[in-house]
Structures are given as C-alpha cells and as structure tokens.
Amino acid sequence: MGGARGAVVSPERLAAASGALSAAVEAGGAELPRGGSARATQVVTKVGKRTALVGGHTVVALAGATGSGKSSLFNALVGTDVATVGVRRPTTSTPTAAVWGAEPSGELLDWLGVGSRHLVEGEGPGGQLGTLDGLVLLDLPDVDSRETGNRAEAERVLELVDLFVWVTDPQKYADARLHDDHVAALSAHEAVTIVVLNQADRLTADDLARCRTDLGRLMERDGLPGATVLATSARTGAGVDELRQRLANAVASRAAARARLAADVRTAAGELSAHVAAAEPQVDAATRAELLDALARAAGVPTVVDAVARDYRMEAATHTGWPLTRWVHRLRARPLRRLRLDGRDVRVTESDVRSVLGRSSLPPPSPAARAAVALATRRVADRAGAELPTPWGEAVERAATPPGPELGDALDQAVVGTSLLARAPVWWRVVGGVQLALTAAAVVGLLWLAAYVVAGWLQLDSLVPDVPTLGVLPVPFVLLVGGLLLGFVLAALAAWLARIGARRRGAVMDERLRASIAGVADGQVLGPVRRVLERHAATREALRHAADV
Numbered sequence: 001m002g003g004a005r006g007a008v009v010s011p012e013r014l015a016a017a018s019g020a021l022s023a024a025v026e027a028g029g030a031e032l033p034r035g036g037s038a039r040a041t042q043v044v045t046k047v048g049k050r051t052a053l054v055g056g057h058t059v060v061a062l063a064g065a066t067g068s069g070k071s072s073l074f075n076a077l078v079g080t081d082v083a084t085v086g087v088r089r090p091t092t093s094t095p096t097a098a099v100w101g102a103e104p105s106g107e108l109l110d111w112l113g114v115g116s117r118h119l120v121e122g123e124g125p126g127g128q129l130g131t132l133d134g135l136v137l138l139d140l141p142d143v144d145s146r147e148t149g150n151r152a153e154a155e156r157v158l159e160l161v162d163l164f165v166w167v168t169d170p171q172k173y174a175d176a177r178l179h180d181d182h183v184a185a186l187s188a189h190e191a192v193t194i195v196v197l198n199q200a201d202r203l204t205a206d207d208l209a210r211c212r213t214d215l216g217r218l219m220e221r222d223g224l225p226g227a228t229v230l231a232t233s234a235r236t237g238a239g240v241d242e243l244r245q246r247l248a249n250a251v252a253s254r255a256a257a258r259a260r261l262a263a264d265v266r267t268a269a270g271e272l273s274a275h276v277a278a279a280e281p282q283v284d285a286a287t288r289a290e291l292l293d294a295l296a297r298a299a300g301v302p303t304v305v306d307a308v309a310r311d312y313r314m315e316a317a318t319h320t321g322w323p324l325t326r327w328v329h330r331l332r333a334r335p336l337r338r339l340r341l342d343g344r345d346v347r348v349t350e351s352d353v354r355s356v357l358g359r360s361s362l363p364p365p366s367p368a369a370r371a372a373v374a375l376a377t378r379r380v381a382d383r384a385g386a387e388l389p390t391p392w393g394e395a396v397e398r399a400a401t402p403p404g405p406e407l408g409d410a411l412d413q414a415v416v417g418t419s420l421l422a423r424a425p426v427w428w429r430v431v432g433g434v435q436l437a438l439t440a441a442a443v444v445g446l447l448w449l450a451a452y453v454v455a456g457w458l459q460l461d462s463l464v465p466d467v468p469t470l471g472v473l474p475v476p477f478v479l480l481v482g483g484l485l486l487g488f489v490l491a492a493l494a495a496w497l498a499r500i501g502a503r504r505r506g507a508v509m510d511e512r513l514r515a516s517i518a519g520v521a522d523g524q525v526l527g528p529v530r531r532v533l534e535r536h537a538a539t540r541e542a543l544r545h546a547a548d549v
Contacts, residue, residue, distance in 0.1 A: 008253070008258070008259075009255065009258040009549060010258075011258065013549055014051070014261055015047075016545070017262065018043070018044050018048070018261075018265055018546075020269075020543070020546040021040050021265055021268060021269055021546040022041070022044045023538070024539045024546060025040050025044075025272075027535050027539040028275075028276070028535070030391070031275075031389075032272055036268070039268055039271070040268040040269070040272060043265055043268045046264065047264070047265065050261060051257075051261070054107065055103050055105065055108065057105055057135070058135055058162050058247075058254070058256045059108070059112065059136045059161045059256075060137050060138065060161065060162065060164075060250065060256075061138045061157060061161040061164055062074050062137070062139050062140060062165050063143055063165065063166055063167065064143065064166055064167035065143060065169075065178050066144055066145060066172075067169065067171075068167045068168050068172060068198055068199075069167065069169060070140070070198075072234035072235070073167060073234045073243075074137065074139040076234045077098075077137060077240065077243070078118065079120070082098055082118045082139075093141055093147065093150050095112070095139065095140050095153065095154075095157050096114070096118070096138065097114045097116065097117045097118065097137065097139075098118045098135075098137045099119050100120045100132040100134065100135040100136075100137075100251075101132070101134050101135070102133075103133070103134060112138075112161075113157070129245065130251070130252045131248065132247065132248055132251055134254070135251050138157060140153075140158070141153050141154045143158075143177070143182055144175070158182070162257040162259075163192045163260065164194065165195075165196055166178070166182075166183060166194070166195045167198050168195070168196070168215070169198050169202075170203055170211055173197060173214075173218070174215075174218060179218055183219065184222040184223060186267075187223025187224055188263045188270070190223075190224045191259050192250075193228070194230065194243070194246055195219055195227050195228065195230070196230050196239075197211060197212055197230070197231045197232070198232050198234060199234075199235075200231040200232060200233045200238060201233040201235055201236045201238060215229055216229050228246065230242055230243055262549045265546050268546075269547040275389050276392070276536060276539055276540045276543065277387050277536070277540070278540075279387070280533045280536055281388070281533075282384070283526060287380055288521070288526065290376050290379065291380055291526070292518055292521055293376075294372040294375070295407075295520065296514055297372060298372070298408070299411035299414065299513075300415065301415070301513045301517065303339075304339065304415060304420070305509055307339055308420055308505055309506040310335045310502070312501060312506075313495070313498045313499060314332060314335075316502075317495065317498065319428040319429070320431040320491065320494035320495075321491050321495075322439070322487050322491050323436055373407070377401055380526065381393075381396050381397040381399075381401070388536065395532045396529055396532050399525075399528035399529045399531070402524045402528075407520070410523070411520055414516040414517055414520045415516065418509075418512050418516045419512070420512075422505060427497070431490060431494050435487055435490060435491070438484075438486050438487040438490065440483075441482065442479060443483075445475075445476045445481070449474075449476040449480060452467065
C-alpha cells in the first residue's frame with residue numbers, strides 16, 4: 001500500500017514502440033486507412049510531448065455521466081470545495097485541476113489545456129499510506145452533457161490523461177453511452193482504469209453488492225475484465241479513503257503515464273494491424289516465366305532471333321560460298337540491318353536510346369502479344385496480391401501495370417541495347433581458304449585447257465608439250481572439274497553447317513535478349529510489385545513491434 005508497482009513500461013521501450021508505430025504509418029502510406037493513420041500519428045505526437053514534459057506528475061481524470069457526483073467526489077478527495085456542486089445541469093463546463101506537491105506543473109497543465117487550478121496544501125484529508133505528491137486530479141465535464149462543447153472538452157482531455165476514474169451512480173451505471181462510447185473504446189487501457197460506483201449510501205448492502213457485481217459484468221463485456229470497481233459515497237465519505245489509496249499507489253509507481261501511452265500505442269497499432277495481412281505472397285517461378293515469355297513476344301524477340309539466324313547464314317555464305325558467286329549474297333539486304341540491330345546503323349548511348357536514332361525498326365507488337373502481356377501482368381498482380389487487403393492488392397496491381405507506353409519503350413530500348421554481334425567462327429576462314437584454293441585450281445585448269453585449244457587452232461601442236469594425265473584424265477581437266485565439283489560440294493556442306501551454327505547463334509542471342517527483357521520485367525513490373533510487398537512487410541513488422549509494448 002502506497003508503494004505498489006505494477007507492470008512498468010520503460011521509457012526506452014515506449015520510445016521504441018512509438019517509433020515503430022511512426023515507421024508503420026510512413027511505410028504503409030496510402031494503403032492504410034486515413035483515419036487510422038491520423039490517429040496513430042496523433043498518438044506518436046502525444047507520446048513525444050508527454051514524455052518531454054519535465055516532472056513525475058500523474059494525471060488522473062474523474063469522468064462520468066451527468067449527475068454521477070463527480071464534482072462532489074472531487075471535493076471529497078481534495079478536502080475542500082474546489083469544484084462547483086449544484087442541482088442545475090450541467091454544473092461543470094470546464095476542467096478543474098487539483099495539484100498535490102510543490103513540483104511545478106504549469107507546463108503540464110498548459111499542455112492539458114486546464115485553466116482552473118488549485119494547489120492542495122499538504123496531503124489533504126485521509127490517512128492513506130504513501131504520499132499524493134505529484135498527483136494532478138481533474139474534474140471533467142459530463143461525457144453525456146447536453147452541451148456539445150462540454151462533451152468535446154471532456155473527450156479532448158480524456159485523450160491526454162494518465163489514469164481514468166469512471167464515476168457512475170446506481171441509476172446510470174449501465175448507461176449505454178458511457179459504456180459503448182467511452183469505456184469500451186478504451187478497453188486496452190485496463191491497467192489505468194478504475195471504476196467507481198458513487199452514491200453508494202443510497203443502496204442497501206445487498207443492493208450495493210448486486211450493483212457492483214453487475215457493473216463488473218458490464219466492464220468485462222466492455223473488454224476490461226480486471227478493472228477495479230470501488231463503491232464510494234461523497235456525502236458519507238464511504239470508500240473515499242480506499243479510492244485515495246488507489247491514487248497514492250498510482251502516484252508511487254510513477255508508471256501510469258507510460259502505461260497509458262503504451263496502451264494508446266497498442267490500440268493504434270491494433271487498429272492498423274487489421275489492414276495488413278499475416279504474410280506477403282510471392283511471385284512464383286512459373287508466373288515470372290510466363291511474364292518473361294509474354295514480354296519477349298511483345299518486344300519482338302522471336303523476330304530478332306529469326307533475323308539473327310538468317311543473318312548468320314547469309315554471312316556464312318559470303319565467307320564459305322563459291323568465290324565467284326559470293327558477291328551475289330552481298331547484294332541482298334541483311335535482316336538485322338533492316339531492323340537497325342546490326343550494330344552499325346546506331347551506336348546506343350544513354351541519351352540516344354530514348355531518341356529516334358536509338359530505336360529499332362521492329363514492327364509493333366500484335367494485339368495478341370499485347371493481350372498476352374496484359375494477362376501476364378494481371379496474373380503477377382493476382383499472385384502477389386491475392387491474400388493482401390484490398391488497398392494493398394490495388395497497389396500491387398498498379399505497380400504491375402506501368403502507365404502509358406513506358407513498358408513498350410523499355411522493351412524496345414532493351415532490344416536496341418543488347419549486343420547481337422559475335423566473333424566469326426574459325427571454320428569460316430578455313431573453308432573460305434579452301435574455297436579460294438579450289439577456285440584457283442579450277443581457273444588454272446581452265447587456262448591450261450584454253451592454252452591447248454588455242455595452240456591447236458594455231459597449228460602449233462608440235463611446240464606444245466604433251467598434256468600430263470592423272471590416270472586416264474588430263475591434269476587440266478582434273479583441276480577444272482575437280483575444283484568446280486569440290487567447290488560446290490564444300491559450299492553445300494558449309495551451308496549445312498551454317499544452318500546448325502545459325503540455330504546456335506539464335507539460341508545465344510535469344511538468351512541475351514531474354515536477359516535484357518528480364519531486366520525490364522524486374523524494373524518495370526516485378527520490381528515495383530516487390531517494393532509494394534516490402535512496404536507491406538515493413539508495415540506489418542513495425543505494427544507488431546508497436547503492439548508488443
């Protein structure tokens with residue numbers, strides 16, 4: 001008695017919980033309800049201001065309905081008639097404060113907005129154990145006053161006090177407005193709540209016991225099963241000393257203010273926690289692969305890969321084909337050059353890539369490709385936001401759908417910025433050298449045979465040596481026919497190898513392009529979605545830390 005210490009919330013723990021609540025509001029942003037975020041911000045502000053006040057005062061408010069005898073009880077606790085008591089209602093229109101102890105309380109009362117102040121000399125009446133020094137007792141206007149201003153003033157001060165003393169009477173102890181609008185709304189503040197059944201002298205002992213039991217049941221229904229219920233009579237003084245002792249215990253603990261603030265933080269965190277999910281869904285590999293495939297089709301990757309393969313075959317023909325007809329292949333337009341992706345028409349830089357000179361000539365995506373992209377992005381949003389509350393799910397959907405032409409531009413820039421050049425295979429040079437040798441042999445054979453024909457026509461056969469033979473075939477004939485036949489066969493073999501190489505080159509470029517497309521997917525779709533989920537996780541964790549105070 002007089003030295004009781006309940007569950008104490010340390011200043012460090014309270015500050016950490018308040019910081020976590022502030023971080024949750026910041027991380028949640030527009031996805032949290034505006035009213036809940038505003039109330040949480042007010043709680044954070046109140047924690048900062050209340051803990052910054054110098055002194056160890058404990059602010060206790062006597063609050064209740066009209067006619068419950070708050071002012072009479074207030075005067076009984078103070079020991080003198082400070083609050084006005086009368087028959088005409090409402091009697092109390094502004095809060096009145098009684099302050100015990102010499103420690104300055106002006107700054108605190110200014111913050112509370114209480115102008116009427118009374119300094120209690122000594123301990124006042126009563127023989128409680130422990131001192132009341134540091135107690136600031138407030139007599140509030142009626143919470144059910146017919147005057148709107150009085151009700152608003154009572155509610156304003158109730159938001160700031162450290163400990164509630166709900167004063168009721170045998171006639172109005174079950175009043176719905178008191179329980180539903182006030183007591184139940186502060187159900188998380190059980191540790192700083194005392195319930196007083198005043199005017200107990202009007203009841204017999206049996207009736208008083210039944211009323212206290214019924215009032216305890218109502219408090220349990222309001223969410224305060226362990227709330228203290230006292231019976232008092234301001235007229236006879238019954239129970240006043242017990243109430244004064246409870247107040248002395250609260251003053252001695254010096255923890256009521258932090259307990260009240262901690263309850264406020266828990267309440268605000270609990271309200272916002274209803275607007276976050278228990279966990280964050282993730283985009284699975286299959287959904288990501290479907291998105292990449294749809295974006296690749298929309299970016300024209302199949303067209304580019306086909307152009308790479310055809311360009312490879314044409315380039316191979318210019319190096320490995322029959323030398324006398326290679327020039328024909330050089331006259332044909334290259335597929336990559338048509339698409340302006342051959343690396344020669346443009347030099348892509350950070351600034352060029354957004355200009356006309358840095359754009360490809362790929363045809364625009366077909367309606368089917370655009371529909372596939374829309375379906376894939378919607379599926380990403382559905383998978384990532386399936387289990388989230390509606391505002392978070394909508395945020396995920398907005399993140400997965402870039403506005404305007406941004407996605408198409410990014411895809412085109414990714415294709416333009418991907419190098420499609422590769423080193424020429426060594427076998428091209430080998431086959432090309434062999435082709436030159438075979439062509440040279442055919443030319444030598446042709447010229448040799450032509451020399452014999454001219455010598456015969458000029459009847460100079462006697463001057464021309466005999467033609468050497470290879471078996472039964474003249475060597476010039478073997479050189480000519482062999483050079484031509486082997487050249488054609490080698491060209492056909494090279495064309496077959498070029499088709500294989502073209503498929504491999506296409507696969508390599510397809511991998512490069514898809515890697516670039518993956519970067520666009522991460523930057524334009526998956527990255528924004530992931531950031532929304534990270535904000536949700538940060539909000540959820542911050543609210544959990546705030547609620548643990």
